[in-house]
Amino acid sequence: MEQDLDRILYSESTILSRLDEIGWQLSQDYKGKNLTVVAIMNGSIMFMSDLLKRIIIPLQIDCWSISSYHGSKSTGNIKFRQHDIVDVKDRHVLLLDDILDSGLTLHTIKNKILAESNASSVKSCVLLSKKVKRIKDIEADYVGFEIENEFVVGYGLDYNEHYRNLPYIAVLKTL
Numbered sequence: 001m002e003q004d005l006d007r008i009l010y011s012e013s014t015i016l017s018r019l020d021e022i023g024w025q026l027s028q029d030y031k032g033k034n035l036t037v038v039a040i041m042n043g044s045i046m047f048m049s050d051l052l053k054r055i056i057i058p059l060q061i062d063c064w065s066i067s068s069y070h071g072s073k074s075t076g077n078i079k080f081r082q083h084d085i086v087d088v089k090d091r092h093v094l095l096l097d098d099i100l101d102s103g104l105t106l107h108t109i110k111n112k113i114l115a116e117s118n119a120s121s122v123k124s125c126v127l128l129s130k131k132v133k134r135i136k137d138i139e140a141d142y143v144g145f146e147i148e149n150e151f152v153v154g155y156g157l158d159y160n161e162h163y164r165n166l167p168y169i170a171v172l173k174t175l
């Protein structure tokens with residue numbers, strides 16, 4: 001796999017140090033609130049598991065599998081793979097996603113929860129945020145790292161479902 005990579009952007013220890021900070025911040029911000037963490041699968045699998053260990057207040061979790069039809073670009077055509085999603089009425093929802101790019105994914109999911117669930121609040125936390133012009137006017141409330149407009153893989157992030165198991169985040173060689 002390594003031969004497909006251009007360079008490592010963030011080592012596992014760098015990622016975990018940053019998650020220490022975000023976990024501490026979330027523990028402060030959601031103290032005394034009914035928190036439900038909703039992770040968007042599969043991209044946030046490692047991010048979720050490492051971040052949750054660093055949030056030291058009571059919370060509930062749910063994982064949502066969505067399929068979006070990307071090709072080379074986001075289309076915003078997001079479909080939920082499961083019928084039943086956890087009840088978040090009167091709860092504070094924190095969405096976790098691997099990366100914010102065009103904003104179509106986060107925008108669609110956030111609006112769906114706001115419209116359909118009677119949640120007390122809906123915020124988002126992404127591991128990576130690309131410095132690009134968004135198609136949808138949305139920013140994450142918590143961001144691990146801001147990155148340039150490069151395609152990255154590892155630590156949950158994929159290219160055609162490959163590389164998710166790398167323990168670090170790397171830039172893929174341009175094909």
Ligand code: IMP
Pocket residue numbers: 043074097098099100101102103104105106150151152153157158159
């Ligand atoms: P958005 O809807 O354009 O904001 O894209 C979000 C989704 O696109 C993420 O959840 C990823 O699945 C995928 N994505 C965007 N950029 C990258 C990248 O650099 N590497 C891997 N996946 C990416």
Ligand code: MG
Pocket residue numbers: 043158
């Ligand atoms: Mg993906």
